Amino acid sequence: MTATETLPAVPVAEPIPADLRVAVLGVGLMGADHVARLHRRISGARVAVVSDAAADRAGQVAAEVPGCRVVPDPLAAIADPEVDAVVLASPGRFHEEQVLACIERGIPVLCEKPLTMEAGSSLGIVRAEDAYTARTGRRLVQVGFMRRFDPEYAQLRELIASGAIGEPLVVHCAHRNPAVPPGVTTESIVQDSVVHEVDVARFLLGEEIAAVTVLRPRSTRHAGEGLSDPLLVLLETTGGRMVDVECFVSTGLAYEVRTEVVGEDGSAMIGLGQGVVRQSAGPAGAVRSTVIAPGFRERFALAYDLELRRWVDAARRGTVDGPGAWDGYAAQAVCAAGVEALRTGRRTEVRLESREATQS
Numbered sequence: 523m524t525a526t527e528t529l530p531a532v533p534v535a536e537p538i539p540a541d542l543r544v545a546v547l548g549v550g551l552m553g554a555d556h557v558a559r560l561h562r563r564i565s566g567a568r569v570a571v572v573s574d575a576a577a578d579r580a581g582q583v584a585a586e587v588p589g590c591r592v593v594p595d596p597l598a599a600i601a602d603p604e605v606d607a608v609v610l611a612s613p614g615r616f617h618e619e620q621v622l623a624c625i626e627r628g629i630p631v632l633c634e635k636p637l638t639m640e641a642g643s644s645l646g647i648v649r650a651e652d653a654y655t656a657r658t659g660r661r662l663v664q665v666g667f668m669r670r671f672d673p674e675y676a677q678l679r680e681l682i683a684s685g686a687i688g689e690p691l692v693v694h695c696a697h698r699n700p701a702v703p704p705g706v707t708t709e710s711i712v713q714d715s716v717v718h719e720v721d722v723a724r725f726l727l728g729e730e731i732a733a734v735t736v737l738r739p740r741s742t743r744h745a746g747e748g749l750s751d752p753l754l755v756l757l758e759t760t761g762g763r764m765v766d767v768e769c770f771v772s773t774g775l776a777y778e779v780r781t782e783v784v785g786e787d788g789s790a791m792i793g794l795g796q797g798v799v800r801q802s803a804g805p806a807g808a809v810r811s812t813v814i815a816p817g818f819r820e821r822f823a824l825a826y827d828l829e830l831r832r833w834v835d836a837a838r839r840g841t842v843d844g845p846g847a848w849d850g851y852a853a854q855a856v857c858a859a860g861v862e863a864l865r866t867g868r869r870t871e872v873r874l875e876s877r878e879a880t881q882s
């Protein structure tokens with residue numbers, strides 16, 4: 523089993539649609555951004571349908587896109603014969619049913635993280651897609667781990683692969699949000715925020731996560747009632763490497779996402795607004811200041827663009843070119859262990875099916 527699966531290119535069975543007709547389900551913060559991206563910046567696709575539980579919201583977003591229809595029922599939108607592909611930006615608890623409906627219809631789906639809310643239901647999606655692939659040779663599911671498309675993360679991964687910093691041993695991550703919406707719980711910090719570092723660790727190191735420990739430092743006075751914020755999360759990989767994550771979601775400041783990889787022969791860091799910064803001796807006492815983004819929409823704007831562009835191009839070729847259902851499942855399995863570790867205060871092993879076993 524590999525942490526980053528290489529998906530086979532599959533032959534195109536049907537003619538490539540001139541413009542991929544996309545339905546966007548859930549047009550809140552992320553979905554409305556995805557509609558705007560597809561409409562203004564991505565060629566080869568058009569937003570044909572939007573669907574949202576809030577009818578007025580769907581109407582407002584559709585009004586911005588000529589020819590876009592509102593289909594109130596999300597499952598009817600997936601079944602619509604004039605829809606070739608789906609972007610899911612509905613709340614996570616609806617993803618399972620909606621992704622399965624896309625697989626059932628045999629149309630590509632880009633599902634925002636998390637793939638589903640539990641590891642078991644994510645594994646169900648892996649199996650449903652595998653069964654579809656066995657019949658058709660095609661993959662359908664991509665998960666919205668957009669950091670893989672961020673140029674800094676891509677360069678950091680290439681740097682590690684080049685051997686320039688030697689074997690990676692330890693990764694230090696900081697993930698800080700200025701604020702989070704009401705309703706966020708300590709568990710959802712693991713499931714909604716730390717899940718990105720889980721995917722980054724798998725992406726950069728090419729190994730699965732074997733165990734998780736979660737510590738609760740003293741909480742900020744800005745944290746909501748009952749919220750443990752920040753959290754310190756330790757991920758141990760199957761190859762004995764360790765990844766520490768400081769996740770702090772109510773800093774009151776700005777959006778800071780940093781990742782530093784420490785290797786046997788050097789270290790490299792991203793997230794400073796300066797590309798990949800390799801450790802080197804500089805003038806003593808030199809202080810450089812950088813501007814940090816206000817939120818994830820600004821910090822990862824290019825990553826979201828590239829994610830959608832690659833998804834559209836791949837969908838038109840009848841394939842997937844990004845993190846797939848297995849990556850979504852593996853991340854959920856780690857988050858499930860993280861939530862258990864949070865509850866018990868103990869190091870918790872990740873229960874992950876073997877990839878080969880799921881395919882047999």
Ligand SMILES: NC(=O)C1=CN([C@@H]2O[C@H](COP(=O)(O)OP(=O)(O)OC[C@H]3O[C@@H](n4cnc5c(N)ncnc54)[C@H](O)[C@@H]3O)[C@@H](O)[C@H]2O)C=CC1
Nearest residue numbers: 547548549550551552574575576596611612614616634635
């Ligand atoms: N990749 C990233 O950096 C980010 C990803 N996300 C993910 O995107 C998804 C959406 O998050 P936000 O846009 O922040 O939430 P949001 O609450 O702003 O928007 C969700 C929308 O879905 C609608 N909705 C509710 N039930 C629905 C259903 N059954 N079918 C279709 N739509 C339904 C709501 O009315 C709302 O307009 C989540 O899975 C979240 O985890 C969110 C923020 C950043």
Ligand SMILES: O=C1[C@@H](O)[C@H](O)[C@@H](O)[C@H](O)[C@H]1O
Nearest residue numbers: 699702714715716718771818
């Ligand atoms: O996915 C995201 C949000 O759901 C989450 O709440 C934030 O912490 C992340 O930074 C953002 O990328």
